[in-house]
Amino acid sequence: MKLISILPPLSKIIPFVKPETNKPLHAGEIYFLWEGLTSGYGFVSIAETYLMNTEDSEVHLLLEALVKGTYMKRIAPLERILKEEGFTVPPRPASKVLQGKPGVGQEVKLSDEEVINNLIAWGQVTLNQNAKAVGAITRESVRKAFTNLLFDDMKGYDTIMDLAISRQSFMPPPPATAKDNSLNIDEVARLWEEIHLRHISVINLSIYLSNTKDKELIKLLRRALHEVALPQLNQLEIILKNEGFTVPTRPVDRLQQGPSGQMSKINLSDEEVLRVLMSAAQISIMYHVRAYCVAMRKDMKNLFRNITSTETEEYQKLIQLTTQRHTLDNPPVVTSRRG
Structure with a gap:
């Protein structure tokens, strides 16, 4: 088990990028920064409590790596961003590892299996919170910080799950079929859900393509349809077919049903199309992360x-276009700076 893989390279902790000249962060961005920071504090307190509650050396290594990674990857970057925006960050939690010997931290003991399962639950909550933050934040540098957090936290979550599976302390859902190494019923449900999401993507992207004559928007929509939605749909279908399932019928091709800009009786403006795409991408990222969990x-x-990585990359391109066109409906900006 390579615990050191949880920790990111130095370039991710201290990115060398040109300074941004931006307005103050909006209320949603500050909320997720504050929530991300305080949840990091909470995780450190819980992990150190677990550390003092077990004498298992392997669990110790895992918890120590997770605490160190949380300070380096989550707490330090988010504290820095909030301070740069003029906010006073709350004090870091007092360390619990100085309060006694490992294994004697609480009168009421948790078993090692309970510790591992609690870490899994906390990891799922954190990953889903990261996914929401990626969708809500519009300033590029802050969104990149949460994108890095999302994928770094996935590595930590994988390490926890590997330990749980190796010890058989995690009870997975029943297998979906009788074949060896079958998908479990939850995995099949998520695949089915993802297929229907991609169906909706194909339908909507096709309609939007037929609803606009804007060359830049057409380029974005075609890439989303032909380089993202359809290839991902193909991947999902192949996995389910290999498991012996019949996949649902794909949506009909709407691109040949009429000339561009004359598809619908009620046309959407290009700005409305962009806003719908933004909402759809935000929801998709959360669904992908939930499926990963x-x-x-x-x-x-x-x-x-x-799939999550591709979705976040496409979302970045979408954000850039909506920013250029001033079509983002951001919450009010907030700041603690004087003057």
Whole structure:
């Protein structure tokens, strides 16, 4: 088990980028920064409590690596951003590892299996919170910080899950079929859900393509349809077919049903199309991360991690276009700076 892989390279902790000249962060961005920071404090307190509650050396190594990684990857970067915006950050939690010997930290003991399962639950909450933050934040440098957190936390979550599976302390859902190494019923449910999401993406992207004559928007929509939605749909279908399931019928091709800009009786403006795409991308990222959290097989974890990565990359391009066109409906800006 390579615990050191949880820690990011130095370039991710101290990115060398040109300074941004931006307005103050909006209220949603500050909320997720504050929530991300205080949840990091909470995790450190819980992890150190668990550390003092077990004498298992392997669990010790895992918890120590997670605490160190949380300080380096989550707490320090988020504290820095908030301070740069003029906010006073709360004090860091007092260390619990100085309060006694490991294994005697509480009168009421948790078993090692309970510690591991609690870490899994906390990891799932953190990953889903990261996904929401990626969708809500519009300043590029702050969104990148949370994007890095999302994928770094996935590595930590994988390490926890590997330990849980090796010790059989995590009870997965029942297998979906009788074949060896079958997907479990939760994985199949997430695949089915993802297929329907991609169906909706294909339908909407096709309609939006037929609803606009804007060359820049057409380029973005075509890439989303032909380089993201359809290839991902193909991947999802292949996995389910290999497991012996019949996949639902794909949506009909709407691109040949009429000339561009004349598809719908009620046309959407290009700005409305962009806003709908923004909302759809935000929801998709959260669904992908939720699917990743329940995946047990390595190929399934890799699939949902890659889908999440592609979705966040496309979302970045979408944000850039909406920013250029001033179509973002951001909450009010907030700041603690004087003057």
